[in-house]
Amino acid sequence: MQAVRSRGPSPKRSALSGTASFDPSDATHPEENHPVLCEGRVAVVSGAASGIGAAACRAFAGLKMKIALADLPSAALDAIGKELAAVVGEANVLVIPTDVSNFEQVCKLRDTVYDAWSEVGVLLNNAGVGAGPDGKTGTAYDGLDAWHHVFNTNLFGVVNVQQAFVPAMLHQENPAMIINTGSKQGITNPPGNTAYNATKAAVKSLTEGLAHELRTKADVHGIARVTAHLFVPGWTFTGLTRASGATEKPAGAWTAEETVKYMLSRVAAGDFYVICPDNETTFESDQLRIMWAAADVAQGRPALSRWHPHYKRLFEEYMREGLASTEGN
Ligand SMILES: NC(=O)c1ccc[n+]([C@@H]2O[C@H](COP(=O)([O-])OP(=O)(O)OC[C@H]3O[C@@H](n4cnc5c(N)ncnc54)[C@H](O)[C@@H]3O)[C@@H](O)[C@H]2O)c1
Numbered sequence: 001m002q003a004v005r006s007r008g009p010s011p012k013r014s015a016l017s018g019t020a021s022f023d024p025s026d027a028t029h030p031e032e033n034h035p036v037l038c039e040g041r042v043a044v045v046s047g048a049a050s051g052i053g054a055a056a057c058r059a060f061a062g063l064k065m066k067i068a069l070a071d072l073p074s075a076a077l078d079a080i081g082k083e084l085a086a087v088v089g090e091a092n093v094l095v096i097p098t099d100v101s102n103f104e105q106v107c108k109l110r111d112t113v114y115d116a117w118s119e120v121g122v123l124l125n126n127a128g129v130g131a132g133p134d135g136k137t138g139t140a141y142d143g144l145d146a147w148h149h150v151f152n153t154n155l156f157g158v159v160n161v162q163q164a165f166v167p168a169m170l171h172q173e174n175p176a177m178i179i180n181t182g183s184k185q186g187i188t189n190p191p192g193n194t195a196y197n198a199t200k201a202a203v204k205s206l207t208e209g210l211a212h213e214l215r216t217k218a219d220v221h222g223i224a225r226v227t228a229h230l231f232v233p234g235w236t237f238t239g240l241t242r243a244s245g246a247t248e249k250p251a252g253a254w255t256a257e258e259t260v261k262y263m264l265s266r267v268a269a270g271d272f273y274v275i276c277p278d279n280e281t282t283f284e285s286d287q288l289r290i291m292w293a294a295a296d297v298a299q300g301r302p303a304l305s306r307w308h309p310h311y312k313r314l315f316e317e318y319m320r321e322g323l324a325s326t327e328g329n
Contacts, residue, residue: 034268035175039064041121044113046070046100046161049077051238052181053126055256057084059264060122066092068113071127073097100127100157103164110164119172123165124231125158126181130196130240138195147195154199158206166210169226170217179229179267180207184275184286187232188293191307204230211272229267233259234278234286252280288322 043060047053048069054076060067061084069084071077081095094116098109113120131137132146158180169176185193186200211228218224235241236259237249249255254262259276266274275290277283289306292315296305305311 036121036177037063037065037264037268040066041174042066042068042113042117042119043122043124044068044070044109044120044165045124045126046098046157047127047181049074049080051240052233052236052256052259053124054080055260056124056126056263058087058257059260061087064088065121066094066117068094068096068109068116070096070098070100070109072099100125100160101152103160106160106164109161110168114168119174119176120165120169121174121176123161123169123176123178124181125161125179126231127153127157128181128240129153130193130243135243137193140194143195150195150199151202154196155202155206158203162206162210166226172225174225176226177229177267178210178226179231179263180210182207182230182232184232184234184289188289188306189304191304227270227272229271230273231263231267232273232275233263234276234281236276236278252278254278284323284326285319288319292318 037060043057043065045053045057045060045067048057048067049071053071057067057069057080065088067084067088069077069081077095077097081093085093094112096109096112098105100106129150132143132149134145136143136146138144138146138150162178166178169178180203182203183196183200185197186202186204189197189201207228207230211230214224214226214228217226235250235253236256237246237253238256241250241253246253254276259278262276263274275283275286277286292306295301296303301311302308306315
């Protein structure tokens, strides 16, 4: 066994500012009077037929935006299209069946949106799958079909949409934003679904690179007109969580509406990293877990030491002390 050299980074109080937990009903609404999240602007949402994507579409309809819904063809996609048309009017809703893993279909999605509305305000890259078409997940050395399926959807779905839309968005005069949906699993890498984790780690890397590239294109005032944001949902009750066995919302999970409400409030405030809590995991717990994972690399601990039997007690102590130090902040 490798000797335990250090107990890891002490959680510094200064790095742990922020709310101890989030009550979605208390969310402020910085999106009010926001130049992108406002009446008449266009939202394009992938994975719009279910879960977080559907909740985002409803939130955009609540802001009186125009909405393009992209998802695989399904009755659910048609149904939410009809539901939203009843709210914002048929002329303000486009239902565009699209497989985001197919670049030609994504280009058709872009052309349909620009032909209709000539702009995009919010591009929400949200389509995602947790496993292969047969429901099996990929381990590090098994399940090649699952690896291809989750990468084609979760990573290349985002790459395709960025490649198709971003050049057009850069030519717009109005500000715009690209929101890519990652996962805590792409940051702390918990054992269990290695292929999914790897896609979400790649989405984090891709979105950080996009944010930098957009920033270097900032206009004369030094302000990027198109910004990128990494949206990291907490545990949210959706089609994805149903697929892993839950039939009704577990107490620890948020609803998709809660997660979207939190995400919009943080994105509107300008955050790049939007790490959503849930009813089980506070903002501080996430911060501590993220710092522990980074310290594996910085301090040369074993991979995924959080789940290593020799580090179990140390990790528990680190969390206990870290959370105690933030109490009363
Ligand atoms: N639910 C959670 O707890 C959770 C946590 C972290 C991240 N996420 C992420 O949130 C995003 C939304 O997932 P959700 O939880 O709402 O699940 P969901 O299953 O309810 O919704 C995902 C949607 O993506 C669509 N989709 C799948 N493959 C597609 C493709 N090739 N082209 C177009 N659409 C496709 C599905 O048809 C579905 O409507 C995903 O990227 C997921 O990885 C979810």
